[in-house]
Amino acid sequence: MLVNIYNKKLTTTEVAIVALFPLVAFHFYQYIGIPRILERMCFHAMYLLVFLFTLKELFRKTTSIYHRVVKYIFACFIISSITAFCFWEQSFVSSYIAYINTFSEYMYFFILYRIKPTPSFVIWIVVAYAVIWMMAYCIAFISLPNIIFGDPESDWDMSRGFYRIKILGGGFVFLAYYMSVNNACEKKGKKWSVLALALFCIIVLMLTRQYIAITVVITTLYLMTKSFKAIVKLAILAAAIVLLVTPQIISHTDNPLKTMYELTMKQVTGNDIEEDVRMKGGEYFLTEFPNNIVTTIFGNGYAHPDSSYGKWELTHCFMNAYIRADIGYIGLYITYGILGFMVFLAMFYHCFKAKLPGEMSYIKLFMLHIASANILSWPIRGDAIEISICLYLFHYYWFIKRKKYYGRNSHSEF
Structure with missing residues (x-):
């Protein structure tokens, strides 16, 4: 029986909302068999219903820092839309369309906040969506070069020596991976170790070097805090992988592993054009991008490609490969200003402390992953549902701790 924090049984509708919202928010992984108009109709209908369902949570007074942080994030969306209108002549409708995906995904926190599922149910959601994503990835992989999942209008990247399959919802793979590593250490279950290994293989197949490196570093540091035996096992596994992979890199002239290796060597030696573009892009947004005192504090907003703001950015930024999503925190500052930058830093601070x-260490590991990856990418925007899940779990345990000290009166804070 599924119960919430008040030990009340969750209704079928509540279970359906929690379980199905991510699927609709990910546009059904952009499956080619679903017409785009139907996909968008389902998304906007779900968004409207959920907005009405959670509207009062936006105005609820609470002492929970995690609830307040999410409200401040929404405030940043609204304020930056106003600055985009005032200084870039982008209509509120265009800003709404530009923000709607991220806006709706952070709204997932308020869905969880209102329904109040237990962590065990949330774990079930995370594992289920990680497995679904892996299945979608495998189907897409087998079907190449035909596109089954993902945006059929986008050019799939071949810069790593193979197709980089881009499917919405990949953050669940990382969250489930850290959960599996955490449970393998805390519960000593072999099933969690097997799941962690399977998820790590998928992470490698994503062909994103920084994400692979961050995952390895965080996992190693976490295992170092758990036991010496875990480190020995990890070292043996790493040695085995190196022995298996090295011949492949040396002997084959064209494969993803060798391509990623060569790109990494270029980066280390300073000859990586892609990294040079990132550096120039960061410098451009900090020194040449039009700013004033108001937009410095409150941000410029996010540009819709069809608005005058979006067309200006296309001409001055995209044509030079200067993309906000590639410069992480600088892009965050340009979009939401110093105010938004401080809100997201506060989010990380309260999560880490x-x-x-x-057994819940995995949500800290995942937030550390997000904070690290956001240096050269933008998971704060792309993995908002997964971040919302973590913030809800942080809030859940904050409430449990508060209940111990303040007793039954603390219910009003949840």
């Missing part, structure tokens, strides 16, 4: 049970 929270005290959690050992």
